[in-house]
Amino acid sequence: xxxxxxxxxxxxxxxxxxxLPCNHSTISGNEYVYWYxxxxxxxxxxxxxxxxxxxxxxxxxxxxxxxxxxxxxxLPHATLRDTAVYYCIVRAFGTNSGYALNFGKGTSLLVTP
Amino acid sequence: NAGVTQxxxxxxxxxxxxxxxxxxxxxxxxxxxxxxQDPGMGLRLIYYSASEGTTDKGEVPNGYxxxxxxxxxxxxxxxxxxxxxxxxxxxxxSEQGASDxxxxxxxxxxxxx
Numbered sequence: 001x002x003x004x005x006x007x008x009x010x011x012x013x014x015x016x017x018x019x020l021p022c023n024h025s026t027i028s029g030n031e032y033v034y035w036y037x038x039x040x041x042x043x044x045x046x047x048x049x050x051x052x053x054x055x056x057x058x059x060x061x062x063x064x065x066x067x068x069x070x071x072x073x074x075l076p077h078a079t080l081r082d083t084a085v086y087y088c089i090v091r092a093f094g095t096n097s098g099y100a101l102n103f104g105k106g107t108s109l110l111v112t113p
Numbered sequence: 114n115a116g117v118t119q120x121x122x123x124x125x126x127x128x129x130x131x132x133x134x135x136x137x138x139x140x141x142x143x144x145x146x147x148x149x150q151d152p153g154m155g156l157r158l159i160y161y162s163a164s165e166g167t168t169d170k171g172e173v174p175n176g177y178x179x180x181x182x183x184x185x186x187x188x189x190x191x192x193x194x195x196x197x198x199x200x201x202x203x204x205x206x207s208e209q210g211a212s213d214x215x216x217x218x219x220x221x222x223x224x225x226x
Contacts, residue, residue: 049214
């Protein structure tokens with residue numbers, strides 16, 4: 001499974017864009033990049049995912065580099081409620097764990113007033 | 114919209130006691146998962162069930178058993194609880210496929226004393 005590298009923590013001012021980077025240099029050509037977040041020990045919440053193209057939904061945008069070795073999650077107008085741990089995950093293929101998600105330690109995002 | 118429902122939400126056990134965590138999903142998903150999360154850590158996969166009638170070990174299966182009772186329900190059993198199993202347990206479900214989103218329950222807080 002491809003591993004991911006994220007900064008342990010980031011700060012962002014309320015109302016500004018939060019850009020969370022993720023490195024996944026060993027990603028395989030048919031593996032998806034997923035982003036989840038976890039607010040204060042609640043169940044992880046799905047944000048967005050992508051394969052090759054950039055993606056946007058009502059929560060965020062996902063920018064994947066052309067070589068697919070890194071990606072950036074963008075929260076366009078961060079609010080205090082976006083304070084959470086953000087996980088960048090490469091979706092496991094194969095028989096070892098089905099299609100389960102392999103979580104790392106993520107990035108702890110603090111949105112400040 | 115119940116989604117993924119876990120019971121109980123909180124439980125305190127004595128070392129050596131047994132208990133079962135229950136999980137049910139109402140999204141007609143094929144795959145279900147059990148994760149644990151220790152303080153300050155990411156989620157780790159205990160067991161998963163890719164489809165009804167199948168179960169497989171994840172990253173940390175020792176000390177646990179699972180049962181995929183039917184398509185809706187996936188239970189996690191601790192036969193002889195140990196303090197090292199004090200953790201937050203999350204159940205999750207998804208359709209089969211790497212592009213399918215995994216949805217999580219709200220967690221079950223287990224303390225073994």
